[in-house]
Amino acid sequence: MHEYLRRIGYVNTDLDRLNILHVAGTKGKGSTCAFAASILAHYQKKTAASGSPVPRRIGLFTSPHLIAVRERIRVDGQPISEDAFARYFFEVWDRLGKAEAKAAEEKASEEGVVPMPPRPIYSRYLTLMSYHVYLSEGVDVAVYETGIGGEYDATNVVQRPVATGISTLGIDHVFALGDTVEKIAWHKAGIMKPGSAAFTIEQVPGAAQVLRERAEQKGVNMKVLEVDPRLKGVKIRPDALFQKKNASLGIALAETALQKLDPSFTPDHSAPLPQEFVDGLEQVVWRGRCEVKAEGRIVWHIDGAHTIDSLKMATRWFAEECASAATDTGLNKNPKGPKVLIFNQQGRDEAVNFLEAMYNNLKAHGQAPFDHVVFCSNVTYAATGYKRDFVNRQYDPDAISALTAQHKFAERWRELDPRATVVVLHTIEEAIEYARGVARKLDEEGRNEDEKVRALITGSLHLVGGALGILEGADAL
Ligand SMILES: Nc1ncnc2c1ncn2[C@@H]1O[C@H](COP(=O)(O)OP(=O)(O)OP(=O)(O)O)[C@@H](O)[C@H]1O
Ligand SMILES: [Mg+2]
Numbered sequence: 001m002h003e004y005l006r007r008i009g010y011v012n013t014d015l016d017r018l019n020i021l022h023v024a025g026t027k028g029k030g031s032t033c034a035f036a037a038s039i040l041a042h043y044q045k046k047t048a049a050s051g052s053p054v055p056r057r058i059g060l061f062t063s064p065h066l067i068a069v070r071e072r073i074r075v076d077g078q079p080i081s082e083d084a085f086a087r088y089f090f091e092v093w094d095r096l097g098k099a100e101a102k103a104a105e106e107k108a109s110e111e112g113v114v115p116m117p118p119r120p121i122y123s124r125y126l127t128l129m130s131y132h133v134y135l136s137e138g139v140d141v142a143v144y145e146t147g148i149g150g151e152y153d154a155t156n157v158v159q160r161p162v163a164t165g166i167s168t169l170g171i172d173h174v175f176a177l178g179d180t181v182e183k184i185a186w187h188k189a190g191i192m193k194p195g196s197a198a199f200t201i202e203q204v205p206g207a208a209q210v211l212r213e214r215a216e217q218k219g220v221n222m223k224v225l226e227v228d229p230r231l232k233g234v235k236i237r238p239d240a241l242f243q244k245k246n247a248s249l250g251i252a253l254a255e256t257a258l259q260k261l262d263p264s265f266t267p268d269h270s271a272p273l274p275q276e277f278v279d280g281l282e283q284v285v286w287r288g289r290c291e292v293k294a295e296g297r298i299v300w301h302i303d304g305a306h307t308i309d310s311l312k313m314a315t316r317w318f319a320e321e322c323a324s325a326a327t328d329t330g331l332n333k334n335p336k337g338p339k340v341l342i343f344n345q346q347g348r349d350e351a352v353n354f355l356e357a358m359y360n361n362l363k364a365h366g367q368a369p370f371d372h373v374v375f376c377s378n379v380t381y382a383a384t385g386y387k388r389d390f391v392n393r394q395y396d397p398d399a400i401s402a403l404t405a406q407h408k409f410a411e412r413w414r415e416l417d418p419r420a421t422v423v424v425l426h427t428i429e430e431a432i433e434y435a436r437g438v439a440r441k442l443d444e445e446g447r448n449e450d451e452k453v454r455a456l457i458t459g460s461l462h463l464v465g466g467a468l469g470i471l472e473g474a475d476a477l
């Protein structure tokens, strides 16, 4: 990444102009980044009224994308336009091509030069491109979510971030990062830099220990944040502890950036949060996480959880939504009407074990089980296949067309709950149509209006992004 950055015409210290807030973690990275960026945006709005906005322009780099790849590179809250994306993409492409030709010439006369591919792989390419976008667009604060891990992540090319934040640690990406939370913590701790503020929140003991040790080795004074007491009375959605931890981290990151950018700003921990912080936290938009959409007789619950911990969280959130719908209509805990689960996770064998956790969690929270369980691939449309932003060449196309994973999931669910109707369908579109069919049946049977289909779509961000695209019209960005 250092070399690629040089090849597209920058030196590492150019990144200092971006005043980067850098976030790693197993879960809650994106949400934390979204909180921080939203607070900064509201601060910008307030200061713009007096003539000189601080920050001038805000970058937000996240992954993966939900509906379109442009979402990963936002400026002032908006994904960059298709035109801008194409232009910056090819500027980087051409610069790398020229640099490669030059390097080849030099190599001919030099021994021992380490060969490297002329262009980096997908996620690194987008990271590289984001620096070009932000430096060209005059961004003066950029919030960066790591892709995988931290130490060796593409975003870790930054040497002097303004602050780093480590969100909740758990188990994911075992193949790349290791199979214990300690090994994973080691990677994530790699984003902490001497001279930059560092924050984390309460972690499981093994992870906390590793973070502390690595902070010490680096000479970094890492602060472990409690849930910020100033959040009392602030409407954080969903109203759950994990989200308050994400919000607390987001506040600390935004405060650190503002202290640097605005000499008149000093955080006050004994006073209530400034209004622009409250607005930033309450009005944050982070799509595909704990989203509820009403569609006639269906209530869609959409959450991109795809690790065992976050799937438990998502199931619990769904259970709570069902329970509150039931109390609203005078019932005890279970709303009337069938529950539908639409699930997929591609390319991970261990995903079959997530199903039992979901089944048990729904039960543990007092909800009757899913009546219909649909497993589908992440292929978007029945007729035309993938939306182009979702083609992933790392997955085995034969396994996808044979629905190998999905049949395994179905088999497992039938063991867990022999009463459920379990179906395997090819595409997201067909899965959504299936749930709509369940709703039409209620109409045909002339059921009472408060009897609704409650559908949970979860397991994969690609599934969730595809589903949102379909529910809102294909190019809903
Ligand atoms: N602190 C947390 N602890 C546990 N689960 C969380 C936490 N924050 C968010 N989640 C769950 O994880 C889902 C994804 O959240 P988010 O996008 O913020 O995470 P991420 O770290 O960016 O994940 P990804 O690996 O997809 O990039 C949320 O919908 C929620 O269900
Ligand atoms: Mg992840």
Ligand SMILES: [Mg+2]
Pocket (backbone or CB within 6 Å): 029, 030, 062, 063, 064, 145
């Ligand atoms: Mg993310």
